Amino acid sequence: MxxxxxxxxxxxxxxxxxxxxxxxxxxxxxxxxxxxxxxxxxxxxxxxxxxxxxxxxxxxxxxxxxxxxxxxxxxxxxxxxxxxxxxxxxxxxxxxxxxxxxxxxxxxxxxxxxxxxxxxxxxxxxxxxxxxxxxxxxxxxxxxxxxxxxxxxxxxxxxxGARPAPTARLRHIARLGVRTRNFAFDVHQLPHPTEDVRVVLTVPDGSVWTFGPDDAAQSVTGPAEDFCLLVTQRIHRSDTALTAAGADADRWLDIAQAFAGLPGAGRATTTTTEAGR
Structure with a gap:
């Protein structure tokens, strides 16, 4: 849920x-x-x-x-x-x-x-x-x-077989995904990251959404839709165009979870249909 x-x-x-x-x-x-x-x-x-x-x-x-x-x-x-x-x-x-x-x-x-x-x-x-x-x-x-x-x-x-177009409403989900970073580490019983992460997301109209300090040493970049799909566990990381710079940012993308509860199973790669809820 x-x-x-x-x-x-x-x-x-x-x-x-x-x-x-x-x-x-x-x-x-x-x-x-x-x-x-x-x-x-x-x-x-x-x-x-x-x-x-x-x-x-x-x-x-x-x-x-x-x-x-x-x-x-x-x-x-x-x-x-x-x-x-x-x-x-x-x-x-x-x-x-x-x-x-x-x-x-x-x-x-x-x-x-x-x-x-x-x-x-x-x-x-x-x-x-x-x-x-x-x-x-x-x-x-x-x-x-x-x-x-x-x-x-x-x-x-x-x-x-439909594909609704991404909208500016995704910003709410992206913000929540960013704000739940430490929670994702908590539910996996991992220590919180020690460094800030700059998140830079692009949207189809050419806009860029940014979260986190400008001078953060670590970063996550890529399409906003991919980020939202990842934090809601509707896509496997390998099937996104997201990139991470820094060990904490990289680990985060493996375990990202913007919803409460036990660690979700996540979604497998496109070769299978198993999905988290």
Missing amino acids: LVSAFEEGCVADLNEIVGDLCAEGDVLDALVADLTDEQWAAPTPASGWTIAHQIGHLHWTDRASLLAATDTDAFAAQVAEAWKNPAGFVDEGADAEAARPARDLLADWRAGRSRLADVLRDVPPGTKIPWFGPPMSAASMATARLMETWAHGRDVADAL
Whole structure:
């Protein structure tokens, strides 16, 4: 399950992030709106997950997010139940949703993500929303939902042979990927890097996004889309055009993970279809 692994305040305005979250959902909605039942059952790059599982998981997580933002006691009970099966509750939720009629799942996902957007916009400044990991601000939760919608949407697109064009919305995911660098080392039980890393990412319109000190001795450079795919574990490093200068930067690209939980399995090279979630 992709959820924000780092809470340190969001630079972007909450309304902007929620708007981008809605836009990312609309892109995915357009991909699945007219699918047949057979297409809903099509396998995706995530091992064992169909398109229905992908949408079902997004709906399950949107619903959990909504509960966390509106009923903390009920959400605490859900967390306690989930941790009875920490390695399997994500798959269980996806399985249950995927077993429903596609038209019902689609309608509920649409209603749920719309409701969540409205609720997040109204969260008072300074409020922390509980989660399966550390509590988050509304802006961080919206960023996490955008990251997950985009990543699972990419799995759906891959299953359908589609290729949505990268957009400026990737900046939210790229920023989160940078800010979770130490977290990736934590979950692999490795010491934090001792040096800063400069991240320089290019986007199709010719823009360049930069993160980190200008004078950092180590760096990561390459396409923004590749970086976002890597930190959400939707691509193997060897299948990207990313380059690293420096030992810490190089190691980071091997273990990058912008979502909470145990180390993800990652995605294998293009010769196989095994994928992390």
